[in-house]
Amino acid sequence: MIKKSIKYIVLCTFLVLFASLQAQVKPVDLVNPFVDTHNSRWFYFNSASRPFGMVNLSPDTDTDKTWSSGYLYGSDSIRCFSHVHAWQLAGVAVMPTTGKFKGHEGMDVYQSSFSHEGEIAKPGYHKVFLEDYGISVELTSSTRVGFHRYKFPKSKNKSIIFDTGARLAHGPTTFSKVWKVSNTEIAGVQVLKKTGRRPKDTPVYFVAKLNKPFDSFKGWVNNNMLKVKTDTIQGVNAGAGLFFKNEEASEVLMKVGISYVSVEQARKNLDTEINHWDFDKVVDESLNTWNDWLSKIEIKGGTQKQQVKFYTDLWHALLGRRIISDADGKYTDMTGEQPVIRSVKLDKNGKPLFPHYNFDAWWGSHWSLNILWSMAYPELMDGFCNTMVDMYQNGGLIPRGPSGGNYTFVMIGDPSVSFFATAYNKGIRNYDIEKAYEGLRKNAFVGGSRDHAGYEHNIPAYGGGMQYYVDQGWVPESIKAKGGHKDGASMTLEYAYQDWCLSQLSKALNKEEDYKLFSKRSLNYKNLWNPETKMMHPREIDGSWIKDFKPVVDDFNARGFCESNSAIYTHFVPQDMGGLIELFGGKAVYNDFLNASFKKGKELDFVGEGKNHAASWIDYGNQPGTGMAHVFNYSGAPWLTQKWVRKVKEVYGDTTPYGGYKGDEDQGQMGALGVLMAMGVFELDGGVSVKPYYEITSPLFDEVTIHLNNEYYPGEKFVIKTSNNLSENIYIQSTKLNGSALNNCWFYHDDFAEGGTLEIKLGQQPNKEWGVAIPPPSLNLED
């Protein structure tokens, strides 16, 4: 009887526990790191990584290129576990093995087959079994330290390969050095050869500590094992192995600290961040950290698949861009003749106020990251603004996508100006705005960063055509200059929007003259409007319209347009949709045209066939087209925004490793866009306006709660409640803001920041009375 009771109690306890566990599925549990990983580029896949982590430790199935590399789900072999997966950066490839040592023979030889059976990947953790060696590998990390747990089988030959000379991703390693510090510690440096994008050789320093002594340390140069005993190995193609004699099955723990400053800093990062050997504790900390970040936005309702996609999107939006400063704030500035070690600003306790970041371009982030971060993570925007101001002071230019502590001049224009304008106009201001404004203004004239075409590193740079733009208000095609993406029409349209961003910033800063100047320049988009073709039409240097113009061409880009075409860029006037619609001949004409584009685009799932970005009327596979479904909110047909956002969202719903983003996720940009679409909010102007506001569309979920950061916003939370939310009910019937009827399709950021509730009622048919007023009066350029 007693036994039975105990059993019963145990059972009840279990049931209660189970029920409470069931009820508390955490956001972090809904992230699926495998989504779309068969389409990985080097920095896409992440498992053992913290938010914006310097260390991104994960298995690599492909290491020889930038695209289709890192961890590809469909691949059958793991080549190594490496620590850095960043924009133009890589480093420190490690592989545990058993049997005959093969480190010097290269990854083609020592790679191991693996299967997805028993494999686990979560934010901050990865477990996988190396079939060729019988080793179970687990990985976790802090921000700057990778933590490995290897379970070796019984074997006379156990070793850990440090392939410091390996080619990883973007290019070869020019030199590496690795040495034994003690029988539980090694250190080294791997110098990544410069690339066409990252213009200088870049060292990655590391220190590795083990919980068990290794018995010998041997290395190779040029595929030959060194026969003399040495504690230091160096060369162009060099590496080392740590060897363990003990034949028994055993567990080895290893921590690897990374720094871009020095070996000493790598060791300091290691000792500061993980000063113990409790692997599981670091896994828990990783999951908890991620859960804290992800829980800033909570959701209720929707399908399990939609929830998984939502948090996977959000996780990506907080992941791809990378911290490069050390735990103590030191970072290497590579913008000058020589590397200079600098420090980020420290607080009164000597702790860094913000880290220093490297990242791929902001190009297009006004329709994704800028909006999401400024709502739920305003502190992040401060951090990135500080990084950019620091780079301006170090190197003279505000960057558009720095790597290796230097400019890369990736893509075109100066997208950082919208980032700053959004931040500043939403009250995110913990950086030197005067310096920032100085740098952003510089970019808007000859000699600024707009003047650099894609990857155009020479100075002076001409590829961005700023002399043309300043003189005549548009950039022609076929400018003679170095660099890529010399697409005059795209440049003109982006510059005009960026001028408007400057106008909104200068207005907020009471710079009246600049406000007038840039407001006027923001109308430059009209210089490309061809009333004959009724589209944005590129122009030759002599001013004539280019011949053989087609809105859509079966290629990667159409002449004049950066990875896109006129069908898409014609709508790129986020600063003045009213003006564009007038050029078209009014709302009715415009809506017919854009709606027809969406109908055609739907045939190709809203992307160009096979990344042919110029081949479609709609392209959600690349940045320039990612605002288009939201445009109808500005043309008096908000129900079409509601419809097409849903349709686009549907084709981005895949949560398998073989789909999900239909193109380049681009370090959180597509993830952030997915989150915004699911929440039912957007800002076509990027939130840049002096008085920012959000446009409304139909959310996917019954309830979305955004917890506000009280260091920035006075409210506690902003809740979006959706009623009558069935899959066929995609149209907004009515809305209420804090209990009062709201008939606009938009509301001000001030109301958001105060906290409150937006209620949205959905239905199966459009309510064509709702939301037809054009948002908002403040957009008036003549103001």
Place this chain on the structure above:
Amino acid sequence: MIKKSIKYIVLCTFLVLFASLQAQVKPVDLVNPFVDTHNSRWFYFNSASRPFGMVNLSPDTDTDKTWSSGYLYGSDSIRCFSHVHAWQLAGVAVMPTTGKFKGHEGMDVYQSSFSHEGEIAKPGYHKVFLEDYGISVELTSSTRVGFHRYKFPKSKNKSIIFDTGARLAHGPTTFSKVWKVSNTEIAGVQVLKKTGRRPKDTPVYFVAKLNKPFDSFKGWVNNNMLKVKTDTIQGVNAGAGLFFKNEEASEVLMKVGISYVSVEQARKNLDTEINHWDFDKVVDESLNTWNDWLSKIEIKGGTQKQQVKFYTDLWHALLGRRIISDADGKYTDMTGEQPVIRSVKLDKNGKPLFPHYNFDAWWGSHWSLNILWSMAYPELMDGFCNTMVDMYQNGGLIPRGPSGGNYTFVMIGDPSVSFFATAYNKGIRNYDIEKAYEGLRKNAFVGGSRDHAGYEHNIPAYGGGMQYYVDQGWVPESIKAKGGHKDGASMTLEYAYQDWCLSQLSKALNKEEDYKLFSKRSLNYKNLWNPETKMMHPREIDGSWIKDFKPVVDDFNARGFCESNSAIYTHFVPQDMGGLIELFGGKAVYNDFLNASFKKGKELDFVGEGKNHAASWIDYGNQPGTGMAHVFNYSGAPWLTQKWVRKVKEVYGDTTPYGGYKGDEDQGQMGALGVLMAMGVFELDGGVSVKPYYEITSPLFDEVTIHLNNEYYPGEKFVIKTSNNLSENIYIQSTKLNGSALNNCWFYHDDFAEGGTLEIKLGQQPNKEWGVAIPPPSLNLED
């Protein structure tokens, strides 16, 4: 005035020409080789290759593994152009370069970036530009010869790398040798190391001839260029470069003949197949050859996208499996102790009657290739049957997927028996049927190929559990034996179907006793029916049902099932659907159950999430589930077959490089299934019945014409005409065969072979009167 007239005439001529061109889009023009190529496995992507070609010359972006390798569309670099992309076979990697020679440094170093701009791939042709070297590369081929055209830019250093020691795909190269024959010819051999699947080291021989003399020949061993002058280079990691002094921009043509027999045979293949230097002529011949093959099936109607998918599917169905015999019929038999050079049967003029093939498994081909080939390419079935009979005579077993002239024992069971039974019972009989029957019968008992589990090479083999099957009529789980896929439930179900194939063959051959024996054995599927779980339920060795049974599990395979689960294999009774339906409790119960499975399966696009084949109720991503939508034709609900075939077809409609097959295309199997679904015909029993017949479902196209091979079938063509064919009209209203009403959902192969017309009228609502009779009477097992 005159000018104007001429202009007008020119315009008219052009218009007429254009119109006629428009009207004559050839099948070959509709093939898109890039479809789904971001998911390539080594043998998937093909450009310069003839039907079943020994040579498959194409760019490789990935060379270090079997999966995610070959040409991946999303990759950014070309590592080499290699000549063999086959099941467990690879070989002869070539790369033209300019600038400092880097051949000895390996592919990671000498690879070149490329873009898809200007890239062209067609059946038999590929053009791509190597950006790092400024070289335009064009490729074409005959069956056994690769033909290269390189346009070098002005450069002092031009070279062609022969990386004969490179690792390609499945494993390392153990040894290679390459030598200079003259200053326009080199020859060599590359020995591919054995793998777990292909059990012996396998040599690939080649001869390369150039149209221009090279100025020097230098090579390397182990990453070091040889400093002594030598005309022969050999070693484990060896290769050579051909160097050209002439600085001017120039064009170099090169032909590379391949053989698995000897260098002499490679030279003979080269000289026999391409005895000239007219590159464009070979391109034309390739396109014409492909067009002839593809034109055996002509279509009218459907969208452009559907047409592209159709011919891309058909092209795949004629492509993945490879000829390994030489132009004169010689091939290497590797089944014995020593390699033996043999010859296929020759005709009276000394020409080979059929080539000898290597190929991945027939596993599942009864629902794809067997049906399609027997309709439109009966001569192919004769060829493959001869290959299998030859292997039986050489090595004692009819194979299920030979590579390197030897058995691989890929997958399970003896799927070749359905291939033979379909061929023989449709009158395709140009091989020694008595020998074939002997071999197939051997496979059905202890010691035959069924007894080999996946890749179980040891003899005797036990993994296939034939002793259990023969003794008790089912195979248990957890048999102690080597080899993979030891899944007793799958084996039992497949063996029972294969027994029925033998019964149908023995009946045709008047082997009455065998007919009775195998008919009885074909009911063995009932031994796995568990009336409690009401599904096919695996059993332990002691006969008990396995515990913790679930129809669907979130994994690659469920216990008992080969890359699948019980939800799918429960329906694997193509030989006796009536019996299965009775076990379920009748048609109504069965239809409800299967229809519910499809509704659940639709949520996951009819495949397991991320190749988790056991995770879904429906899995069109792998062979065991590829007949399921057609089952309703046997349960009195043909409209559900019509509905679900269309729904499945929709999710397989992608024609981008990022989708199309949702899994492994498997050397034409998914392509063939796509063709059958589009044509609206199928054979759930694989066409094995003594009197074969086709089941009907709704075609995609308005008209499908299958041109019949008169050496086999008396008719000229069989036409399937579909009226009222709108996208929403997916249901069959009525059918006519040769003008007379046909109320069955099936018709006999004899009627097909006679030629004729099947008319199908479609509508938006099911006609539940049509086609409800169960096909066909001849299925009766008691007969």
